[in-house]
Amino acid sequence: MRKDSLRKQLMVWLLPLYAVAATAACTLTYFMYGSMVSHFMDHQLQSFADSHAGSSSSIPTLKPLSAHNVTRKGDMVVQIWDRNHRLVASSFPELALERQSKPGFSDVTIGDSRWRVYTMQSPDRTVQSAQSLKFRRFLVKSQALQAGLPVALMIPLSGIFLWFGMRPAIRRLELISQAAAKQDEHRLSDLPAEHAPSEIRPLVLAVNTLLARLRIAFSAQQRFVQDAAHELRTPITAMSLQLENLKSRMPDAAAAEQLAQLEGGLARTKRLVEQLLRLARQESPRLADPPSAIQLDGLLKSSIADFMPLADRRSIDLGYAADIDAIVHANEDELRSLIHNLLDNALRYTPAGGIVDVTLHRDTGVAMVEIADNGPGIPPELLPRVCDRFFRIEGAETEGSGLGLAIARNAAERNRIGLELSNRLDGSGLIARLRFETATVLAQSPPRSPAAAPEETSPADELAAETQPPS
Numbered sequence: 001m002r003k004d005s006l007r008k009q010l011m012v013w014l015l016p017l018y019a020v021a022a023t024a025a026c027t028l029t030y031f032m033y034g035s036m037v038s039h040f041m042d043h044q045l046q047s048f049a050d051s052h053a054g055s056s057s058s059i060p061t062l063k064p065l066s067a068h069n070v071t072r073k074g075d076m077v078v079q080i081w082d083r084n085h086r087l088v089a090s091s092f093p094e095l096a097l098e099r100q101s102k103p104g105f106s107d108v109t110i111g112d113s114r115w116r117v118y119t120m121q122s123p124d125r126t127v128q129s130a131q132s133l134k135f136r137r138f139l140v141k142s143q144a145l146q147a148g149l150p151v152a153l154m155i156p157l158s159g160i161f162l163w164f165g166m167r168p169a170i171r172r173l174e175l176i177s178q179a180a181a182k183q184d185e186h187r188l189s190d191l192p193a194e195h196a197p198s199e200i201r202p203l204v205l206a207v208n209t210l211l212a213r214l215r216i217a218f219s220a221q222q223r224f225v226q227d228a229a230h231e232l233r234t235p236i237t238a239m240s241l242q243l244e245n246l247k248s249r250m251p252d253a254a255a256a257e258q259l260a261q262l263e264g265g266l267a268r269t270k271r272l273v274e275q276l277l278r279l280a281r282q283e284s285p286r287l288a289d290p291p292s293a294i295q296l297d298g299l300l301k302s303s304i305a306d307f308m309p310l311a312d313r314r315s316i317d318l319g320y321a322a323d324i325d326a327i328v329h330a331n332e333d334e335l336r337s338l339i340h341n342l343l344d345n346a347l348r349y350t351p352a353g354g355i356v357d358v359t360l361h362r363d364t365g366v367a368m369v370e371i372a373d374n375g376p377g378i379p380p381e382l383l384p385r386v387c388d389r390f391f392r393i394e395g396a397e398t399e400g401s402g403l404g405l406a407i408a409r410n411a412a413e414r415n416r417i418g419l420e421l422s423n424r425l426d427g428s429g430l431i432a433r434l435r436f437e438t439a440t441v442l443a444q445s446p447p448r449s450p451a452a453a454p455e456e457t458s459p460a461d462e463l464a465a466e467t468q469p470p471s
Helices: 007-053 067-072 133-164 167-181 202-249 255-283 294-314 332-349 381-385 404-414 459-467
Strands: 077-082 087-090 102-111 115-123 125-132 292-295 317-322 326-330 355-363 366-373 418-424 429-434 438-442
Touching: 007 115, 007 125, 007 133, 067 133, 067 167, 067 255, 115 133, 125 133, 133 167, 167 294, 202 255, 292 294, 292 332, 294 317, 294 355, 294 366, 326 332, 332 355, 332 366, 332 404, 381 418, 404 418
Parallel strands: 317 355
Antiparallel strands: 077 087, 077 125, 102 115, 115 125, 292 326, 326 438, 355 366, 366 429, 418 429
8 A cells, every 4th residue: 555545544543543542441441440340349348248247146157159259250258256356157268368457448468369358346256258359350351341342343444444435435536547647648638527526626627627728738739830831831842843943944063062952951841841740640639540450561561662762872771571461450541650750760870881671570479570770879878768859869960850750659659559769789770669569460471562662743743732722
């Protein structure tokens, strides 16, 4: 049980309180009942002695008592002495109790036992009645324990009641906690206030108000990014078209080199806008397309075919090997975006003439895709941050927007795919691993020819498509 548990705090306060109450009940009962028993028993001793006084001419016959009755049951012992102080009768001769010189009550110690004695003297005889004080103490203690026992029983009963009786309230709090744990920036919904206890409901309502403000803020941010990226596509495409027309009219080599740099800058800007649009679509509150069954081997071959022209231009050996095939259920567009961003990242950071290997295999019964390159890798202390938006490693020679891995991570999380980035053991590059826990693994990857690379579109075609009215 956690230190800040409500149940533990209640137990810490209530159970010791019950223990104190039980102790107080026992103590008060001991003293109050002890006083009452003492007065009552003393009166019994006196009455018992008076009843055996008799006349001066006759000696009463006393019924013998057993040691068990005297010490365990509190039977009263009677002794009678004549006028010459000779013991003439005793109900318990084993008790070596001397005749007391003073009449009235007295406490006498005999060996390891103590006795309460009442002595009545007359000219003809002396009568003594005695009772074990050990019996009196036993009687008082028994009564005190009986008084404290009900309160003491409340300690375990209260513990059981607090543990199980608070379960419904704790369960309602757990439901609220589970609802809060499911929240993310894509799906911010109100916490179930109807489940909250009355003491917690104001807090839940305040959190729901905060969530409503966050929804408005996230929605405004997403609309801004999406609208800004969408509005930038048209002028960038138009600038690319004008630059392409200008290149044919600029025969000067120096001007051509500057135009090439400008063209590269426009290409990077266009890529950033496309990534912003993709990220905005991922974070859009609208419902995504439902998952579909995708054959992983075919999707990987198709994605690799898309990146073959880039690999060829950089003389990078882009290879693929599969030991299995697997059927995964995911959003096809997001899964393709995930693999494309990982492939693009590997090809960008792999030096010319390098190697990028893509493998599909089984790892502890789970379908695994690995994309390994022989680039510079990532410093170990920066690995937890490389999927943050716009994060770039200082000193990296390759230009980028810092959005590719963020888009990949979002796509992986939305489709419940495990994404892990790690450096190679020999320090010769980076490995991106995708674990498909729910995939249906097939025994063998069927032979299949990779899909043809998509045809490239010209800036003019993109501009025409961008200016078409939405359907």
